[in-house]
Amino acid sequence: MNAVIRTENLVKRFGHVTALDHLNLEVAQGETHGFLGPNGAGKSTTIRVLLGMLRSDEGRAELFGADPWKDAAELHRRLAYVPGDVALWPGLTGGETVDLLGRLRGGIDKRKRDDLLERFDLDPRKKGRSYSKGNRQKVALVAAFAAEVDLLLLDEPTSGLDPLMGAVFNECVKEAAAQGRTVLLSSHIMSEVEALCDRVSIIRKGVIAETGTLAEMRHFSRSRVRATLKRPVDGLADHDGVHDLKTDGLDIECSIETTALDAVLATLAAAGVTALTCEPPSLEEIFLRFYGDELAASGVPNGEGAGTEGGGA
Numbered sequence: 001m002n003a004v005i006r007t008e009n010l011v012k013r014f015g016h017v018t019a020l021d022h023l024n025l026e027v028a029q030g031e032t033h034g035f036l037g038p039n040g041a042g043k044s045t046t047i048r049v050l051l052g053m054l055r056s057d058e059g060r061a062e063l064f065g066a067d068p069w070k071d072a073a074e075l076h077r078r079l080a081y082v083p084g085d086v087a088l089w090p091g092l093t094g095g096e097t098v099d100l101l102g103r104l105r106g107g108i109d110k111r112k113r114d115d116l117l118e119r120f121d122l123d124p125r126k127k128g129r130s131y132s133k134g135n136r137q138k139v140a141l142v143a144a145f146a147a148e149v150d151l152l153l154l155d156e157p158t159s160g161l162d163p164l165m166g167a168v169f170n171e172c173v174k175e176a177a178a179q180g181r182t183v184l185l186s187s188h189i190m191s192e193v194e195a196l197c198d199r200v201s202i203i204r205k206g207v208i209a210e211t212g213t214l215a216e217m218r219h220f221s222r223s224r225v226r227a228t229l230k231r232p233v234d235g236l237a238d239h240d241g242v243h244d245l246k247t248d249g250l251d252i253e254c255s256i257e258t259t260a261l262d263a264v265l266a267t268l269a270a271a272g273v274t275a276l277t278c279e280p281p282s283l284e285e286i287f288l289r290f291y292g293d294e295l296a297a298s299g300v301p302n303g304e305g306a307g308t309e310g311g312g313a
């Protein structure tokens, strides 16, 4: 793999908190990579090491084969960064800020900038100090998407945007990917990652718990199957990989591991099928496999937990 980002056994400690605990992350050139984990998992720490803003304690980090700590000046011409909480120069206007950030990077596409200002519905004439959180975020996003860079490091970049702007953001990420840019998108919003990312890394307590395409992750997960049959079926529960089977007359419902789908569908077909739905696992369900116990222990109901405080101690 032609990796733009590579970390090897990266360790970062803050006092006795180990924020990154031998983290191995690889992002290939041109891919949009989702970086998924609840608060406190280590996403921002990883990104700040990649930006050369934090020095790691052990292991290696590489961007374009270079060292983000030593080669920061060169690397920052090739990348744009958007944090979740954007700070701006209070006395510069949004437009001045976008242009300044563009000059610090590899340059800016002015037509793209104007187009983005319109799409994000941002008035570039206001001073930094008078923008709301969402508008500060838009300034940073316009600057990042208009910059002529190879890599976008986006750390929960939509946290201050309303849903309409979330859709604009999604389009912009797709356009960046179509232009061959590499994107690392940290997020705890499953639908955003599901819609945009080629591959996903799930981070848990400073370690990558799982990396792969969504299809690969689904392969190890369960689909939800509902069927109405013509005749009662026997032996469904005997199949390996069938879980949570519920039978109500001729209606059945269960979760099935992908590897067991063939055999189960054959059994259903033998009984005759009048209706059938099969839903693949959502990224959220895959995610909960890694975090379910932790979220349950913290008293957060399933499904809501992904976006709430998960660690931080």
Ligand code: ADP
Pocket: 014, 017, 018, 019, 037, 038, 039, 040, 041, 042, 043, 044, 045, 046, 311, 312, 313
């Ligand atoms: P995420 O971005 O996934 O929410 P972070 O990388 O911000 O997670 O945090 C990972 C862990 O490191 C957390 O336990 C957090 O409290 C701790 N941490 C992060 N930055 C600092 C810091 N500057 N000083 C002390 N602890 C920190």
Ligand code: MG
Pocket: 043, 044, 045, 155, 156
């Ligand atoms: Mg963070």
